[in-house]
Amino acid sequence: MISETRQALGATLTTELGFTVHPVLDERLSPPVGFIIPGSPFLERGATFGAFGLRLECHLVFQGTNNAAASDAIDDAVETALVTLVNAGWSVESVSEPFLMTHAGSNYMAVQLSTIKDVHL
Secondary structure, three states: OHHHHHHHHHHHHHHHHOOOEEOOOOOOOOOOEEEEEEEEEEEEEOOOOOEEEEEEEEEEEEOOOOOHHHHHHHHHHHHHHHHHHHHOOOEEEEEOOOEEEEEOOEEEEEEEEEEEEEEEO
């Protein structure tokens, strides 16, 4: 159930954002791109009996290190992702400020969306 939920979240965001959101962190990033990793705590007691709160962190990554084009792309993607997540039944706990992310020796601008959804295992 956890893996299927993460894959479904990636597919839903991919459809709405217009760029690939991988259900895991890929070895190679080709922005714009997204990936999903476990949040902390990964699982906790859910809102109803038998449910567990599944936390996932959605990272959206963009080319550039701090320019207007990257900032506009991040703003647009965050707005779209928020609407998409809420419509898909996810609670968005927070959205980080854009930050410089280094991966495989390259620098990117990124933002992290912290999400939680009740699931039944």
